[in-house]
Amino acid sequence: MTLIETHGSDADGHWYDLFSRGTRDWLRHNRRVREAVREQLPDLVAGSDILSRPDNRTVQVPVKFMEHYRFRLRDPSEQEGAGQGQAEPGDVLRPAQPGHPGAGGEEGAGEGDGGVTFVLEFRVDDILDWLWEELELPNLQPKQGDSVETDELIREGWDRRGARSRLDRRRTMREAIKRRSATGPGAVPISNDDLRFRQLARRRKPSTNAVVFLLLDVSSSMDEHCRKLAKTFFFWALAGIRRQFSAVETVFVAHTVEAWTFEEEAFFQVHGQGGTRSSSGLLKVEEELEAGYDPSRYNCYLFYATDGHNFSEDRGKATEILARLAPQMNFMGYAEVSHAGHRRLDTEVAIIWRELAALGVPCGSYALSDDGDIWPAIRAFFTDQADAAEAV
Amino acid sequence: MTLTLEQAVPRMEALARELGLEHYPVDFELVPSAFMTEIAVYGLPVRMPHWSFGVRWIYQMVQHRMGHSRIFEVVFPGNPNRAFLVDTNSVEENTLVVAHVLGHADFSRNNLLFAHSQSQVGYHIVEQAAAHAHRIEEVIETVGERRVEAVLDAALALEPHIDTDQPLNRPRYESTRSAAGAGTAEADAEPEFQDRYAMLPGEAEGLGDAPQHRAPPRIPPHPERDLLWFIAQYAPEMEDWERDIFLAVRKEAYYFQPVFNCQIMNEGWASYWHARLLREADFLPSQAYVDCMKTHSDVVRPYGGDSRISLQVNPYHLGYVLWQHIVENDGLEAARAVMSQEDDFGFVRNYLTAERARELELFVYAARQDGQIRVTDSNLAELHETLLGPKYNFGAPRVVVEELQRDGGLVLRQNVADDGRGLDLARARHVLDYIYRVWRRPVTLLTCDERGRELRLEPDGGGDAD
Numbered sequence: 001m002t003l004i005e006t007h008g009s010d011a012d013g014h015w016y017d018l019f020s021r022g023t024r025d026w027l028r029h030n031r032r033v034r035e036a037v038r039e040q041l042p043d044l045v046a047g048s049d050i051l052s053r054p055d056n057r058t059v060q061v062p063v064k065f066m067e068h069y070r071f072r073l074r075d076p077s078e079q080e081g082a083g084q085g086q087a088e089p090g091d092v093l094r095p096a097q098p099g100h101p102g103a104g105g106e107e108g109a110g111e112g113d114g115g116v117t118f119v120l121e122f123r124v125d126d127i128l129d130w131l132w133e134e135l136e137l138p139n140l141q142p143k144q145g146d147s148v149e150t151d152e153l154i155r156e157g158w159d160r161r162g163a164r165s166r167l168d169r170r171r172t173m174r175e176a177i178k179r180r181s182a183t184g185p186g187a188v189p190i191s192n193d194d195l196r197f198r199q200l201a202r203r204r205k206p207s208t209n210a211v212v213f214l215l216l217d218v219s220s221s222m223d224e225h226c227r228k229l230a231k232t233f234f235f236w237a238l239a240g241i242r243r244q245f246s247a248v249e250t251v252f253v254a255h256t257v258e259a260w261t262f263e264e265e266a267f268f269q270v271h272g273q274g275g276t277r278s279s280s281g282l283l284k285v286e287e288e289l290e291a292g293y294d295p296s297r298y299n300c301y302l303f304y305a306t307d308g309h310n311f312s313e314d315r316g317k318a319t320e321i322l323a324r325l326a327p328q329m330n331f332m333g334y335a336e337v338s339h340a341g342h343r344r345l346d347t348e349v350a351i352i353w354r355e356l357a358a359l360g361v362p363c364g365s366y367a368l369s370d371d372g373d374i375w376p377a378i379r380a381f382f383t384d385q386a387d388a389a390e391a392v
Numbered sequence: 393m394t395l396t397l398e399q400a401v402p403r404m405e406a407l408a409r410e411l412g413l414e415h416y417p418v419d420f421e422l423v424p425s426a427f428m429t430e431i432a433v434y435g436l437p438v439r440m441p442h443w444s445f446g447v448r449w450i451y452q453m454v455q456h457r458m459g460h461s462r463i464f465e466v467v468f469p470g471n472p473n474r475a476f477l478v479d480t481n482s483v484e485e486n487t488l489v490v491a492h493v494l495g496h497a498d499f500s501r502n503n504l505l506f507a508h509s510q511s512q513v514g515y516h517i518v519e520q521a522a523a524h525a526h527r528i529e530e531v532i533e534t535v536g537e538r539r540v541e542a543v544l545d546a547a548l549a550l551e552p553h554i555d556t557d558q559p560l561n562r563p564r565y566e567s568t569r570s571a572a573g574a575g576t577a578e579a580d581a582e583p584e585f586q587d588r589y590a591m592l593p594g595e596a597e598g599l600g601d602a603p604q605h606r607a608p609p610r611i612p613p614h615p616e617r618d619l620l621w622f623i624a625q626y627a628p629e630m631e632d633w634e635r636d637i638f639l640a641v642r643k644e645a646y647y648f649q650p651v652f653n654c655q656i657m658n659e660g661w662a663s664y665w666h667a668r669l670l671r672e673a674d675f676l677p678s679q680a681y682v683d684c685m686k687t688h689s690d691v692v693r694p695y696g697g698d699s700r701i702s703l704q705v706n707p708y709h710l711g712y713v714l715w716q717h718i719v720e721n722d723g724l725e726a727a728r729a730v731m732s733q734e735d736d737f738g739f740v741r742n743y744l745t746a747e748r749a750r751e752l753e754l755f756v757y758a759a760r761q762d763g764q765i766r767v768t769d770s771n772l773a774e775l776h777e778t779l780l781g782p783k784y785n786f787g788a789p790r791v792v793v794e795e796l797q798r799d800g801g802l803v804l805r806q807n808v809a810d811d812g813r814g815l816d817l818a819r820a821r822h823v824l825d826y827i828y829r830v831w832r833r834p835v836t837l838l839t840c841d842e843r844g845r846e847l848r849l850e851p852d853g854g855g856d857a858d
Contacts, residue, residue, distance in 0.1 A: 020426065020430065021438075022449030023449075024441060025442060025444075025445045026447070026450050028446055029446040065447050066443065068444035068545070069823050069826070070551075070823060071553075071815055071819065072789065072816045073811055074813055074814055074815060074842070075761070075816070077761060078758045078759065078761075079758070079759045080756060081759060082704075082705050082754060082757075082775060082778045082779045083701065083704065083705065083756075083757050084694040084752060084753055084754055084755070085695065085699075085700050085701030085753055086753055087753075088767060089755075089768060089769035090766070090767060091766070091767040092767075093701065093703070093757060093765040094764060096764040
């Protein structure tokens with residue numbers, strides 16, 4: 001008989017204190033889930049409540065534990081079991097559950113409801129990179145020409161003198177070794193001549209500034225469903241633009257018959273009353289653009305989400321403003337949010353946009369009636385945008 | 393006076409010897425409870441890495457944190473036995489556990505299923521499993537995690553599909569071996585015999601050359617239950633390290649099978665012995681005895697918490713009560729014979745009598761898909777079947793290799809007649825997926841739908857490609 005006692009802190013502590021195989025395999029499981037999630041990411045993120053995170057830099061996706069499948073008999077309509085205790089034939093130990101799926105449920109119950117879920121957090125940046133890969137989305141085309149430029153410091157070459165903070169130890173050691181192997185034994189370990197400092201140079205670089213105008217119709221006809229679609233579309237369009245430009249500014253405008261600017265947090269919470277006048281919102285965008293953003297220094301984008309209902313007498317005015325805005329914008333996107341079953345892109349606002357497109361203005365229209373439409377719309381936006389930029 | 397565990401163990405062992413227990417030496421090891429959790433999850437102290445263990449582990453951790461499950465001991469049969477005890481348990485609890493472990497050690501040395509399994513697998517499963525794990529880690533280093541994982545996905549999914557009626561080290565089928573070694577006397581003898589009777593007197597001539605091209609022997613010659621072995625032996629395009637993994641999983645399954653098939657007997661036997669050893673241990677201070685028995689009644693009880701009715705039968709309790717009666721009525725010697733010769737199937741059918749079932753208040757219930765659970769009117773045979781049903785065939789549907797096709801295609805068939813109903817189709821397709829990734833030729837499975845019509849399943853095709 002041997003009796004071995006182990007304490008975590010003992011010098012002769014056992015190997016199993018050092019690591020946990022359970023943790024290792026659990027993390028591996030989570031990596032597998034991530035990979036699996038990644039494959040169906042467009043659907044998942046379109047449905048998830050991404051904007052609930054304060055910093056908008058991560059998305060929480062509820063996922064199920066992965067099942068390691070084995071051969072199993074199909075579930076019988078009635079499962080028999082043995083129990084123990086005081087019970088007589090006929091006793092009902094548990095009544096039928098109201099919310100329970102009845103007989104004839106789906107194939108593979110493990111994949112249906114009832115699986116244990118946990119929440120995985122994804123970084124929005126990672127998701128975007130995957131999506132761009134997955135959907136083969138083109139990059140945004142910044143404005144041509146050299147008008148938009150900024151200065152930038154970049155590393156360039158080495159020198160024997162410089163600020164101590166820029167000492168390149170690796171190169172310095174290399175110099176020292178070279179010298180010592182040349183002079184032979186007894187050489188000084190490091191001399192001043194060995195020191196190498198990184199140098200900085202000033203470069204002019206095309207600007208990567210962008211401003212995105214997000215215009216949302218908040219009239220009473222825009223219900224929760226529509227707003228959520230708009231919000232999700234905006235989020236991913238914006239995220240896609242942010243992915244490309246180092247500095248992206250945003251302007252949030254909500255309108256009914258009037259228009260207001262908002263902070264990002266408040267923007268999606270806004271409820272308005274009454275009818276819709278698109279021109280009021282567009283006018284506000286124009287004001288903001290003129291007030292704060294020089295189109296020669298900014299790449300400008302406009303997204304407009306509405307259910308498309310607009311007073312028909314407003315058509316002329318709205319078209320006029322859009323025509324004024326168009327040359328200053330890199331691209332304009334129109335997202336028409338509606339409920340399933342509606343005729344797509346057949347509304348007042350859709351007509352305006354169609355006319356613009358006919359005139360060769362860089363713009364695109366996207367119909368959204370459920371989560372599944374989000375990614376096709378985002379993809380269409382980035383492809384249209386690339387085509388438009390090429391055409392210019 | 394208090395007794396340390398170091399003092400208790402040798403005295404308990406001496407007492408066990410006196411009472412007729414025979415066991416290989418036991419190495420006791422006190423380990424942190426986190427490690428115990430892992431042993432319970434993996435089934436072995438060091439085992440091959442796989443994500444599915446991670447899922448079981450997190451479940452176990454959550455349950456443990458919520459206080460729903462507590463693991464007292466794990467013992468691995470062998471020579472020596474390796475027993476693990478939780479270092480945070482009290483000395484009294486662990487004294488009981490030591491006695492319990494000695495009961496297990498006696499069982500695993502004398503029960504014929506265990507003895508057979510150990511003669512096949514060897515007496516050092518703990519070390520062997522660690523060696524498998526080590527080998528797999530090495531393979532991961534060379535071929536990468538993804539490829540190894542794909543093989544483990546398949547091998548571990550097929551874990552219960554073995555055939556312990558066949559030896560662990562099992563040669564390929566006769567017919568295929570002789571085909572390989574053509575020209576030997578043994579291989580030639582058969583065709584000669586067949587040629588002679590290929591044509592009966594009076595039969596038309598001209599067909600005489602047909603027997604020259606004898607159809608190659610059918611593989612497998614009979615439906616093959618050991619899927620792990622068959623795939624390792626006959627997969628057309630598997631690499632050696634992949635076959636090794638299949639055989640490693642198979643070896644561990646050979647070890648697990650008697651544990652699974654004797655759970656009620658084995659836990660009951662150990663519980664009977666810890667109760668008896670503690671009762672007869674005069675070296676134990678009386679307070680310690682009381683504390684030990686408190687632990688005993690926690691382990692060996694039919695209900696969880698305060699409830700008076702349970703939808704599961706605690707194997708410790710069931711086995712314990714049956715053994716008590718057997719020893720009481722037939723004597724210890726007869727009980728030892730039962731212990732040596734039976735598994736749970738015989739044990740329950742032969743010793744769970746109508747009287748015992750009444751005394752234990754066992755019942756059968758039916759759980760409907762709408763959630764309703766109703767106690768049914770059942771006879772003893774139905775009770776036996778309900779208890780044993782989940783244990784048949786290592787707890788898995790009966791799936792056999794039907795045919796290895798000429799083009800390397802693998803045809804599996806579920807034995808619907810014995811299983812009573814078809815497979816869960818979605819899961820079965822996923823498993824075919826796993827298999828396809830190592831078999832690399834078409835894989836088909838025959839099962840049936842709800843109405844009993846035959847269905848041909850193919851791999852799902854989904855999932856991540858290799």
